[in-house]
Amino acid sequence: MTEKTRWLLLLLGIMMMVVERSEGVWLNLPRSGNKCVTEEIHNNVVVVGDYVVISDDHLHPTPSISAKVTSPYGNILHHSENVTHGQFAFTSSESGQYLTCFSIDHPGQGGALSVNIDWKIGVAAKDWESVARKEKIEGVELELRKLEGAVEAIHDNLLYLKTREAEMRGVSETTNARVAWYSILSLGICIMASCAQLWYLTRFFQKKKLI
Numbered sequence: 162m163t164e165k166t167r168w169l170l171l172l173l174g175i176m177m178m179v180v181e182r183s184e185g186v187w188l189n190l191p192r193s194g195n196k197c198v199t200e201e202i203h204n205n206v207v208v209v210g211d212y213v214v215i216s217d218d219h220l221h222p223t224p225s226i227s228a229k230v231t232s233p234y235g236n237i238l239h240h241s242e243n244v245t246h247g248q249f250a251f252t253s254s255e256s257g258q259y260l261t262c263f264s265i266d267h268p269g270q271g272g273a274l275s276v277n278i279d280w281k282i283g284v285a286a287k288d289w290e291s292v293a294r295k296e297k298i299e300g301v302e303l304e305l306r307k308l309e310g311a312v313e314a315i316h317d318n319l320l321y322l323k324t325r326e327a328e329m330r331g332v333s334e335t336t337n338a339r340v341a342w343y344s345i346l347s348l349g350i351c352i353m354a355s356c357a358q359l360w361y362l363t364r365f366f367q368k369k370k371l372i
Contacts (some may be wrong), residue, residue, distance in 0.1 A: 185280075186198055186279075187275055188263060190226065190263055190264070190273075190274045190275065193265075195264045196263050197262040198278065200258070200259050200282070201257070202253045202256070203253070203256040204256045207252050207287065208249075208282050209248070210261070210280050210281070211279045212247055212248075213276070213277050214275070215274070215277060217274065224266070225267075226244065227240075227241065227263065227264050228247055228263050229241075229262050230260070231260045256321070
């Protein structure tokens with residue numbers, strides 16, 4: 162392997178670590194109610210999730226659960242009942258917090274349950290083996306394709322952050338303008354109240370012939 166190739170692979174590894182998001186989360190399910198986890202995902206991003214139920218008391222068969230994934234606007238993207246494992250996949254159409262909730266199907270049966278959920282988002286969710294087989298590429302060419310995907314993901318993330326920054330700046334400017342007008346209004350009301358109080362006291366003392 163040449164020095165140039167080693168530096169290329171190192172750069173690829175760094176960029177993939179920055180862009181790829183693969184998170185494993187453990188959830189202890191309550192006997193009743195839901196246990197949820199949220200993930201901040203922006204628009205047009207591929208998401209793949211795997212989940213599996215683990216019985217803390219080593220029960221066989223493993224008690225089943227229900228799983229539901231909803232978008233920031235409440236659209237149901239995945240819903241399964243009476244399962245001990247499953248997978249969901251979608252391309253996000255909304256930016257915001259995506260909610261994944263789990264609940265035990267039969268709370269009165271079995272012991273404590275845990276769920277392991279593994280999120281893969283963006284470049285991490287892409288099946289590079291299928292891409293390599295389909296396009297008949299391998300080695301450095303495949304790594305370059307991954308690098309291209311990582312660059313595109315970074316570009317998309319930068320555009321998303323730029324959009325969010327503009328939205329937050331707009332909200333901040335609107336809030337500052339409202340606070341300024343509120344301060345001016347409050348000052349005007351205080352001045353008017355002071356003038357009215359002075360006028361009233363002057364009339365009162367004049368009637369009492371104190372001044």
